[in-house]
Amino acid sequence: MQLLEFQAKELFREYGINLLDSISSTNIEEGRKHAKKLGYPFVIKIQVPVGGRGKAGGIQKCQNDDEFEIKYPQVMDLTIKGEKARAILLEKMADIKKELYLSIFLNRSKRCYTIIASAEGGVEIESVKNQIIKEIGLGEVSDELAKEVAKEMGLEGKHAEGVADTLKKLSKLTIEKEAELVEINPLAIMQDDTIMALDGKFVTDDNSNFRHPELEKYQEKTAIEEQAEKSGFSLVELDGDIAVVGNGAGLVMSTLDMLSDNGGKPACFLDVGGGATTESVYEALTLISKLDRVKGILVNLYGGIVKTTVVAEAFLKAYEDNLIDLPVFARLKGTESEKAKEMLQNSKTKIFDSVEEAINSAVMGVK
Amino acid sequence: MDDIFELLKGKQGESDYENKGVIVQGITGSYGSLHAGKMLEYGTNIVAGVTPGKGGQTWNESIPIYNTMKEAVDATNAKISIIFVPAKFFLGAAKDALEAGIKLLVAIPEHVPIRDTMETLELAKQKGAIVIGPNTPGIMIPELIKIGIMPPMPFKAGKIAVLSKSGTLLYEISDALTNAGFGQSITIGIGGDPVNGTRLIDAFDMVKDIPDLEGMVVVGEIGGDSEEMLAQKIIDSGFNKPTVAYIAGRAAPKEKRMGHAGAIVMGTYGSAESKVSMFNKANIPVAKRPAEVPVLLAGKMEKSD
Numbered sequence: 001m002q003l004l005e006f007q008a009k010e011l012f013r014e015y016g017i018n019l020l021d022s023i024s025s026t027n028i029e030e031g032r033k034h035a036k037k038l039g040y041p042f043v044i045k046i047q048v049p050v051g052g053r054g055k056a057g058g059i060q061k062c063q064n065d066d067e068f069e070i071k072y073p074q075v076m077d078l079t080i081k082g083e084k085a086r087a088i089l090l091e092k093m094a095d096i097k098k099e100l101y102l103s104i105f106l107n108r109s110k111r112c113y114t115i116i117a118s119a120e121g122g123v124e125i126e127s128v129k130n131q132i133i134k135e136i137g138l139g140e141v142s143d144e145l146a147k148e149v150a151k152e153m154g155l156e157g158k159h160a161e162g163v164a165d166t167l168k169k170l171s172k173l174t175i176e177k178e179a180e181l182v183e184i185n186p187l188a189i190m191q192d193d194t195i196m197a198l199d200g201k202f203v204t205d206d207n208s209n210f211r212h213p214e215l216e217k218y219q220e221k222t223a224i225e226e227q228a229e230k231s232g233f234s235l236v237e238l239d240g241d242i243a244v245v246g247n248g249a250g251l252v253m254s255t256l257d258m259l260s261d262n263g264g265k266p267a268c269f270l271d272v273g274g275g276a277t278t279e280s281v282y283e284a285l286t287l288i289s290k291l292d293r294v295k296g297i298l299v300n301l302y303g304g305i306v307k308t309t310v311v312a313e314a315f316l317k318a319y320e321d322n323l324i325d326l327p328v329f330a331r332l333k334g335t336e337s338e339k340a341k342e343m344l345q346n347s348k349t350k351i352f353d354s355v356e357e358a359i360n361s362a363v364m365g366v367k
Numbered sequence: 368m369d370d371i372f373e374l375l376k377g378k379q380g381e382s383d384y385e386n387k388g389v390i391v392q393g394i395t396g397s398y399g400s401l402h403a404g405k406m407l408e409y410g411t412n413i414v415a416g417v418t419p420g421k422g423g424q425t426w427n428e429s430i431p432i433y434n435t436m437k438e439a440v441d442a443t444n445a446k447i448s449i450i451f452v453p454a455k456f457f458l459g460a461a462k463d464a465l466e467a468g469i470k471l472l473v474a475i476p477e478h479v480p481i482r483d484t485m486e487t488l489e490l491a492k493q494k495g496a497i498v499i500g501p502n503t504p505g506i507m508i509p510e511l512i513k514i515g516i517m518p519p520m521p522f523k524a525g526k527i528a529v530l531s532k533s534g535t536l537l538y539e540i541s542d543a544l545t546n547a548g549f550g551q552s553i554t555i556g557i558g559g560d561p562v563n564g565t566r567l568i569d570a571f572d573m574v575k576d577i578p579d580l581e582g583m584v585v586v587g588e589i590g591g592d593s594e595e596m597l598a599q600k601i602i603d604s605g606f607n608k609p610t611v612a613y614i615a616g617r618a619a620p621k622e623k624r625m626g627h628a629g630a631i632v633m634g635t636y637g638s639a640e641s642k643v644s645m646f647n648k649a650n651i652p653v654a655k656r657p658a659e660v661p662v663l664l665a666g667k668m669e670k671s672d
Contacts, residue, residue, distance in 0.1 A: 002622075050622055051622075081621070081622065082620075106481055106561065106562070108561045108562050108591045108592070108593070109566065109591070109592055109593060109596055111485055111488055111562050112485065126636075138482065138485055138486065138489070178480060178481070178482050180481065180561070205480055205481045205482070207454060207478045207479060207480045207481065208480035208481070208482065208483075210455060211480070234626040236620075236623050236624070236625060236626075238620065246535075247535055248533060248534050248535025248536065248626075249533065249535075249559060249588070249625055249626025249630055250531075250532065250533020250534065250535055250536035250537075250559070250586070250588050250615045251533070251535035251536055251539060251615075252625075252626060253533075253588060253589070253615040253616040253618075253619055253625050253626070253630065254536060254539075254613075254615040254656070254657060256616075256618045256619065257615060257616065257617045257618045257655075257656075258655075258656050259618070260617070260618035261618075261655065261656075266618065269619070269625055269626065271626040274477075274516075274534075302535050302538050302539050302542075303518070304516075304517060304518035304521075304534075304535065304538050305516055305518070333539075333542075334518060334520065334538070335518060335520075354658070355656075355658075356656070356658070
C-alpha cells in the first residue's frame, strides 16, 4: 500500500530525515488553525495515494488568508487519477538551491534492494536523468557506499555529507519497515546548504503487515475492500457497468481485457480466490449488489481448486434471497461444471460454452 | 544447479527413474492434506510429510510424518519438497528444507513477505537449489509427476513447454493447447509475486534444451519486467523454437494492484504495452485472448517447417 505524503513524512521524521514544518488537516476549520500556527507563506498539498499531483493542480502556493480561503477548498475538491483528497498538508515554503532525487526500491528482477539517485530531481522517476543505480543486497547502506553515491551525484563537502546521511537513514527505514519503495523527490539542497526532504513516498509490503502493527494506523481501505479482504477474495472497483467475477487474478484480468476489447466496460475486478466457498462468493455478490452502476454480471470460472458448484450454489442463494436482480452471463469450466450448469439451468443465469459468447451477450445485455 | 528434468524424473536406468520422492511440508493442514491426496492420485511419489510435533504419526495410514525436514530427508533421501504452511511460517519451513539438502522447493503459500522470499533465495543460491514460487500453482510433467495444486484435466503429455506467471491462466491456456492437440512436456507456474524464486528467464533456461521440445508458450501479466527480460534473452540466445505469448492485464488501470501482489503498473513500468512490444521485437506473436494461443502456435509451427 502506498502511504500518503504526510504519513511517509511521519516515518521520515522518526528516522531523523530533515523535513520542513508541516501539518495535515481534513477540513478547512482545522486548516485555518494550522495556517495561523505555521504562518505564511506556505504550500497547500493535496494528500492522495497517487503521483502527478503538481500537474493536476494539487499543489498551490499560499501567501495570505484570502488566498487560503480560496485555494484550500479548491485543492480539497480535486480528484486526481480517480482519487479524492484524503487530507491537506500545509508545509512551509522552501528556499531551494537545487533539487535531487533519491530512492530505495525492491528490485524484482535482481531480487535485492536498489538505490536510484540523481543530481536532477523534482520530476517523475521516468524522466529523472543520469540515474545512479546501486544494488545493495538485503542489508543497510554502509558509510562507504553512501559517500560513493553522493560523490557520483557530483556533490561535495556539506552537501555530500548531508545526502550520504539522508541515504543511510532512508535505508534504515526501508529495511526496518520492510518497504517496497521509499522515495524522496525532490530531495533539496536549501539556500542555507542543509538537505531537506520536500516530498515523501512510501510503499509497504502488505504481506509483512503482521510484523508491523505500528503501520496499521496508515491502512486505508474502502468498506468494500475491507469486506473483500475479510472474506478472502480480491476486489478492485472500476468505473464501468459490468461486474467481472472469476477465479485467479490472471483469468479475471484476461476477462477484463476481452470485455474491453469487445466494447464492454468493467465495473469491478473480483477474484473469488483459491479458497472460495459458497459463503464467500455470496459475500462477493452482496458487495456487487451495492454498486449502483452495475447493470450485469459476467462470470468466468475455470474450476480447478474451486468447484464451480460452489459458485452456482452462491448464485442460487442470492436469487432466493432477492439479493441480485441483474442479468448474469456465465461461462463455467472445469471441476463439476456439468453439475453447476444443471443447477443454474432454470435460473436467471445464462450459461455459455465459450467466454467469447458470454462476453458478447453481456455487452449486448447491458445496453 | 541441477537439471530440472533430472530432479523430476531422474536419469534413465536409475532404480527410481520416473518415480522421484516428494516430501510434503504441512501435510496435516487442510490444504496440504487435500493436495497431498490429489498429487498421490496423479501418480506423484509422496514419500513423507513434515509437521513439527506430529512426528511418528502417519498420514492417510501410509505416509510417515516427521518433525523436521532433516529427519524426513535422512529417512527418504528425497530431493524435492512442496510447502503448504501459512505464509507467516514459510521462511522457517523453507530454511528447514534447504538446510536438509532439498534441491527443488515448490512454494505454494500466497502472501509471503518479500523479505522472507529474498532470504530464502539467498540460502537456495548457497545450497544450489531451485525454488519455484512462492504463490505458485506448482510444476508438472503431465501424466508423470505433479508437484502443485493444479487440476489434472487441462494437461496432457506432449512437447510444448508452458511457462506462466498466472495459475488459472496456466490451466486455461494448457486446456486450449491440449484441445488443439498440443500436449505439454513441462508446465511451470512461476507465481504471481513481485519476487519469484524462478523467474521467467530461469524457467526458460530450464526448458530451452529439452531434446524433443517443439515449442514454447509464455503466459505473462502486467507488473515487473520479467516478460521483457525473457524476450531480450530469447533474442540474445537465438532460440528459434516456435514461441507464442499471452499477456493479461491490458485493460487494468494504472497504480492498482490486480489481485496478485506483483500485478501492478507504476508509470510505464510493467505495462502490457511494454511487454507486447518486446515480444514483438523478439518475433514472438502475442495472443489477444487465451483461445488464440494454439492458433498462433500452429501458425508459427507451419512457418518453421
